[in-house]
Amino acid sequence: MEFSIALLKGDGIGPEIVDSAVAVLEKTAAKFGHKFSFTPYLIGGCAIDETGIPLPPETIEGCLASDSVLLGAVGGPKWDDQPGNNRPEKALLGIRSALGLFTNLRPAKLYPALRSASPLKDEIIGSGFDIMIVRELTGGIYFGDRGYREGKYGQEAYDTEAYSITEIERIGRVAFETAMKRSKRVCSIDKANVLESSRLWRRTMHSLSEEYPEVEYSDMFVDNAAMQLVRDPGQFDVIVTSNMFGDILSDEASQITGSIGMLASASLGDTARGMYEPIHGSAPDIAGQNKANPIATILSGAMMLRYSFGLSAEADAIESAVDRVLDAGYRTADILGSTDTAPLTCTEMTEKIIEVL
Ligand code: IPM
Ligand code: MG
Numbered sequence: 001m002e003f004s005i006a007l008l009k010g011d012g013i014g015p016e017i018v019d020s021a022v023a024v025l026e027k028t029a030a031k032f033g034h035k036f037s038f039t040p041y042l043i044g045g046c047a048i049d050e051t052g053i054p055l056p057p058e059t060i061e062g063c064l065a066s067d068s069v070l071l072g073a074v075g076g077p078k079w080d081d082q083p084g085n086n087r088p089e090k091a092l093l094g095i096r097s098a099l100g101l102f103t104n105l106r107p108a109k110l111y112p113a114l115r116s117a118s119p120l121k122d123e124i125i126g127s128g129f130d131i132m133i134v135r136e137l138t139g140g141i142y143f144g145d146r147g148y149r150e151g152k153y154g155q156e157a158y159d160t161e162a163y164s165i166t167e168i169e170r171i172g173r174v175a176f177e178t179a180m181k182r183s184k185r186v187c188s189i190d191k192a193n194v195l196e197s198s199r200l201w202r203r204t205m206h207s208l209s210e211e212y213p214e215v216e217y218s219d220m221f222v223d224n225a226a227m228q229l230v231r232d233p234g235q236f237d238v239i240v241t242s243n244m245f246g247d248i249l250s251d252e253a254s255q256i257t258g259s260i261g262m263l264a265s266a267s268l269g270d271t272a273r274g275m276y277e278p279i280h281g282s283a284p285d286i287a288g289q290n291k292a293n294p295i296a297t298i299l300s301g302a303m304m305l306r307y308s309f310g311l312s313a314e315a316d317a318i319e320s321a322v323d324r325v326l327d328a329g330y331r332t333a334d335i336l337g338s339t340d341t342a343p344l345t346c347t348e349m350t351e352k353i354i355e356v357l
Helices: 014-032 045-051 057-064 088-098 112-117 165-180 196-209 222-231 243-257 295-307 312-327 346-356
Strands: 002-010 035-040 068-073 103-109 130-136 146-151 154-159 185-190 216-221 238-241 264-268 274-278
Touching: 002 014, 002 045, 002 057, 014 035, 014 068, 014 295, 014 312, 014 346, 045 088, 057 088, 068 295, 103 165, 103 243, 112 312, 130 165, 130 243, 165 185, 165 196, 165 238, 185 196, 185 222, 185 243, 196 216, 216 222, 222 238, 222 243, 238 243, 264 295, 274 295, 295 312, 295 346, 312 346
Parallel strands: 002 035, 002 068, 068 274, 130 238, 185 216, 185 238
Antiparallel strands: 103 130, 103 264, 146 154, 264 274
């Protein structure tokens, strides 16, 4: 089969890790008899440098004309002084919204080979955990009304959290459908003891849960959820939550796996086109040094094959190659244990994975 992929390499380590994922995708295409074509577009700080804005219209058009999108990372200290609406991060929100990507899937799974890298005690990890965070991505406070106004103490700034039943149901369905393919548990996370938008969220999730009698449904306040993730992560299967709570909880969930350099993500909408990216950032401190861990981006490429192209055997092949390379003891610097030997570079790790594929 033939597929076109837009590459948004972005800033910092973005170009290195995207190149690694492309090399792995090319090897996969050759092995299974497919043809992938790759077209790069500018996004983030590099786009500001070249065009003055973080998300040029050609980038949006190029992504819309592609079968799917692979993103590295955006941002860095160089662009920290940009005004709020011209920051590299703004491009991320813009592209998510332009492509209608209202679902963000963020798996946080503990790799047995990396168990010792988790900051959690062994007895808390127990038999391990495999959580799928389903984060709403194009609504809530990220996109609500904002601005400045005169308040009780003079000028104040405000941002608004708003969710419609339609938006809640549509992300809720993704969570329940996802759970049906996993261990059939959904925990919806909100702040319904305080926020009106969360009360609507909770009511809507409750009525939706009645359509999925096989799924064990629960809900939890976000403060408790933040605690439960480090107290007993094994209790979670699918978590569904709002844009901002999902942003925060997914960082926490990734940290307890001990390997943020390993975690992939998929952003999906109503069409097969998705955007796939590692959940870590642009790591400007190690950019250009060939030290980055390419695995999260390589696994994002695998998610693309699975979710956008329906190529599950191919995705399995990449994931199992990563597992085997880790089981054989190969590590990049970020996941190196105290007893391991010298770390592999980004390109060496990529070559190992390609070799095993
Ligand atoms: C993420 C990031 C982004 C977000 C930022 C960079 C805008 O933190 O993808 O989690 O908040 O969504
Ligand atoms: Mg985040």
